[in-house]
Every structure is written in structure tokens, then in C-alpha cells.
Amino acid sequence: MRKKEDLPNCPVATTVSMIGNKWKLLIIRNLISRPWRFNELQRDLEGISQKVLTDSLRSMEADGIITRTVYPEVPPRVEYALSELGKSLCPVIEEMKKWGLMYKELAK
Amino acid sequence: MRKKEDLPNCPVATTVSMIGNKWKLLIIRNLISRPWRFNELQRDLEGISQKVLTDSLRSMEADGIITRTVYPEVPPRVEYALSELGKSLCPVIEEMKKWGLMYKELAK
Secondary structure, three states: OOOHHHOOOOHHHHHHHHHOEHHHHHHHHHHOOOOEEHHHHHHHOOOOOHHHHHHHHHHHHHOOOEEEEEEOOOOOEEEEEEOHHHHOOHHHHHHHHHHHHHHHHHOO | OOOHHHOOOOHHHHHHHHHOEHHHHHHHHHHOOOOEEHHHHHHHOOOOOHHHHHHHHHHHHHOOOEEEEEEOOOOOEEEEEEOHHHHOOHHHHHHHHHHHHHHHHHOO
């Protein structure tokens, strides 16, 4: 997790500094349903580069939002999942979903 | 507003395509309380360039999220405000605020 002194004063800006980014929001959306593997995420998130996906996952892991679990198989299986803290972001994604549904209703 | 055929299938991705960006989220946070002028926004959003602020405001206007009102004064006063559609994003920002407050509580 980040240290208190590294966080903006504004709580909205705190959240935005951690997940205010297209790819991170879509990764969280995916991880809400179940753990995902790196390659699965890369295939699903059209247009994301390997570097950006790696960087996004690393920074979300450092921020305490996701966990990275290595299963001792051959080859090792690595899965990304929401931590408890990450799961508490569900209401943000849920409100985005509601708003998106409404926008799609209104769009012609 | 965008046309239906230009929107992603996923409602979360629809919202993310419109506001999944640090600056747009912070602009919306600011406009929740009252209309803001361009220069005020630029001063408040530390690090935003004139170009990025202009582009962000234009695309949010095109998406129907904000309004741009020119008051016939000398020099003309231009104010940006949330549209009714933009106001319906309040719950998204509200959940981000709640989460940010919680994260700040947990951070050491």
C-alpha cells in the first residue's frame, strides 16, 4: 500500500491516482468475476501492450489492490485476483456499469 | 452524445471510454460543486497543460457530460458546468470519494 504522505489530500484524487486510468478500470472489471491469467487479460483487453499490462498489474499489486499468485506447476501458472481492498472497489465499477447502461439507453 | 454504434458492448467500458482518465475524473469532481472557468480549472489541476484541458473539456462537451456557456461580457466569460447527464455521474465520484477516504484511513 502507499504511504499516507504520498497520497493527495483529496480522497477522490487518492482513488483517481490509483485507478483513474482506462486499463486499470477494465482490469478491475474483469477481476471482479474471478482470477485471470496474464495472457487471458492481454487477449481480452484489445489494444493493450504487454508493457502497459505488466506495469498496470505491478502498480496495482504495489497499491494493494490485486494479488499475484504463482502456482507451482510446469510451466508455473500465475493468476491475478482482487485483494480484499480491491474488492472494495466493486461499488465504483458498479456505478460505472449503471451509468454506462443509462448512456446506452439514451444514445441513438 | 455518442451514437449507439460507437459505444463498446460492455456498459463499464462505455463509461470508461468517456471518463476513464485522471483529468476528466478530477474535472467532474470540481464541477460537482459549481460551474468553473477555464483558468480556474487550469490553476486547480496541477500539471495539466492548456491543450489537455481544452481537449478534455471539448470531448466531455461532445459526449454530453458538460455544458459550455459564454456570458456576453467584456471580455466574454466562459463557464463549464455539469449537464444533467454529467450530474448523473455523481454516484461514481461519490464511491471514489468513499474508497479514497477508506484507503487513507488504512495507509500508514
